[in-house]
Amino acid sequence: QQQVKQSPQSLIVQKGGIPIINCAYENTAFDYFPWYQQFPGKGPALLIAIRPDVSEKKEGRFTISFNKSAKQFSLHIMDSQPGDSATYFCAASNSGGYQKVTFGIGTKLQVIP
């Protein structure tokens, strides 16, 4: 059972474009939603995270939008750059448990010059 559904699996945008990655979850006990960024040959690294009591969070060019009623959240990358080319994972966690993080399938983003 895929508890965090992520789409698309791959995405190609031109430099300056705004790629959008979408995720949906089923478990209403999830209360923390991080995004991880992974470059080839490296492990994933935390990029940005949001809690369900806010609808939007921005850090630099990265924005998370959160829709609690729809159980959906998305990552937007403003003014995308070739250096943003990486695989992005959305995830969800439940503070009532042992902080197990459930990851989406990942989105491979390519930003072309």
Added chain:
Amino acid sequence: GAGVSQSPSNKVTEKGKDVELRCDPISGHTALYWYRQSLGQGLEFLIYFQGNSAPDKSGLPSDRFSAERTGGSVSTLTIQRTQQEDSAVYLCASTWGGGPSYEQYFGPGTRLTVT
């Protein structure tokens, strides 16, 4: 400070052989996780350690897979009688585990190829 390290970085083995993958977490991190990353499969949870105990082994795909952690630090993932479907990148992550800190720090992974 030093991050999470994993060794070896690459491992090629013949089908049927046993392999051991090592993870050194960040010093002081009490929680440790193993994941498997296969093409098109995302990050598949394998096992979670809190200290030296493993309260959640639910992700281990078969009894050929086992893991241990000693001294609340280093962890070893062992795969016995490897099969071609075991080929993947095995990632280790750690967190301090002492409170609501959900940031997992990942190592660079071990790429396992079973021929």
